[in-house]
Amino acid sequence: MGETGAPRRLFLWAVAVIYMFAFASLYVQIPGLYGNEGLLPARWMLRPSGKGLWEQLRDTPTLLWLGPRLGLDTQQGMELLALAGTAVSLLAALSPVLRGCGVYLILWVTYLSLYQVGQVFLYFQWDSLLLEVGFLSVLVAPVNLPLGFWRGRFHDNIMLWLVRWLLFRLMFASGVVKLTSRCPTWWGLTALTYHYETQCIPTPLAWFAHQLPVWWQKLSVVGTFVIEIPVPFLFFSPIRRHRLSAFYLQVFLQGLIILSGNYNFFNLLTITLCFSLLDDEHIDFLLCRHRKNNVKQSAVWTWCSWLGVCVEFGVYVLLLYWTIICFNLHWDGGEVSSKTGFTFHQFNAFLKQVMVPIIWMGVLSLTWEVVTSMFKCACVRGVCLRLWTTLQWGLFSAAAASIFTISLVPFTFVEVHASSSLWPGVRRLYEMTERLHVANSYGLFRRMTGVGGRPEVIVEGSVDGRSWAEIEFMYKPGNVSAAPAFVAPHQPRLDWQLWFAALGPHSQSPWFSSLLQRLLQGKPDVIRLVQTDTSRYPFSSAPPAYLRARRYKYRFTGPQEDGWWRRTYVEEFYPVVQLGDPFLEKMLSQFGLKDKDVKRRGSEAALPWFLRLVRERVCDVPPPLVLSSLFFMLVGVCVLKQLTYTGAKDGENPSKQGTSPAPPPKREKEEPSCATPRKRK
16 A cells, blocks of 8 residues: 555544534533433433542543532533534644644543433444544554654554554445345335435435436445445455545445435544545645656566556456346346345355455454554664664554454444354453443444334424424424425434434333423523524423424425425324423433432632633524534635745745746755665765
8 A cells, every 4th residue: 555644644634623523513402412401411420429530430431520620510511521622623623733642532532521421312323433533543643742753653554554444344334234134125225215205314405316216216225235345345455446446436425425414424424434545646646736756667567567457457347247146237128127136044144254254354454554564664774763663563553453353343243153253352352442432333224214204203382282383493304395404514413313213102212201391391402402593483482381292204295296395194202291290200200300409500610601601602503503614714724824835835936036046955865764875976
């Protein structure tokens, strides 16, 4: 693999930007979700137990245990961590000097601290993925020691290999679970005929994608399987163009998902992982930077290049051939007909056979990177520098081997036989680090929900119990005439959980009873999760006396129909309740959601006062506007810095001022570190 300095820098910059989105998106929702009067107060997760600080950190590793020492309650502690994470990640995205391992360690610890008390609203796969990527960023980022003490980073390829291995696990598992789940829509290649209208928060483009013919939707499912299952094997190909082809296929898939669905920062994070497939030469090509290549190729090298081209295209032909065979692709009257050409038992047998070779592929690929880096260290001139680079190599190689070993446990969850065959010591090592989310299991869109129409919970309120008004949420479908919106990279976590709640009875979503109670009480922090613009909330002047919830089936309209949605009533989701209602009190008591603590008076210290001031300035701003403002500020500063740098560079060029530049001093050409010094004439 070529030089990876530019991909490493691009990866670190993108991780900083995604951290900024994640922290800012969570910050604006903390009072309504985790505040003292929120849906699931976070203070309940950190009740005093008589243990010491270190024991508390061991049981629940979060910096929020230090909040009382700063005069902060749990809500204020979460707000401080989210604000600090947003500021640090923004500064890291703006300044390359700050993209060191210490900064990424701070970001990882901060997000882990919030995750530990996030409960159901933070238990998403992309939150676990962000933690794992953040941990790898600590190893990828430079140490930034003074006087160039950490120079000679010959282990960078090893660390980027771990990023590539994570990308492989994510994509391969996401493709495999669709088939191992026995979901009839995935096996029948009809999943996308339901996906666009049944996903959590669709975009306006999802309506247009839903109107595509069935044969195109089935062909798209075939393409998804190909990109997620066989193509990830090209991540570890020794042929450079294989890795580049895999990069563009993965980015193409993630781009389509971004256009059709609001999946917050998940797709951006996946694209960030894809940067590990690039090298300096290709990034220079993308940036239109021309490299001079005066190296003359020998005849043997030319023959090897032609052989590589033949192998490369042979792999593409073989991939196309097996795609046609496995999915019975053929041209049929102006359409591409497709059908799954293998059975569930055949796929399970294939998966069982391929899991062990995949593990050995990872072992051999990692070993190659380790040996290559060791050779580079051995070629360094100077005994002290060679010893220092070798020490770095040994340290990071051991870390890479440990992380790879731990990741085998969640990776083999997709196949029972491979999981049970792992050495028990590996499983114990994984259990020791599980709460730190160093390695996680993945598998997105395992089953297609909403076949026959997406279930949707509609909350209705009333003042007198006779006339009812629907409470419309900002992001999830409700009003059949309202167009879906683009909200990514913001994730409205309440709207997401309402999508999950609609898939089953309300008893499977205990927090829903807390939502109704807070709306009956008229808590402003919770109301802002529903509508930031209070003029669109039907009970802005006074809270409703009664609430109920009904389940509907939503479908996209056809091309000739008005509006975006059509719906039909299904059943009652939650009965009519009011404050003090026995049923509501029973549900709150059953799930431990009743208020137990006496409301505390806010502290007048400087730090709590500052947090309240920031909250007052932000609380009425729509969350997508907050995130877009941060992003455009980041882009504006980067553009300004580039213009300033270009202007300064032009000003230093004397040829632009009509003077002849002085000839550069003659310098002796540097030799490669492993080359034999030339004799002086």
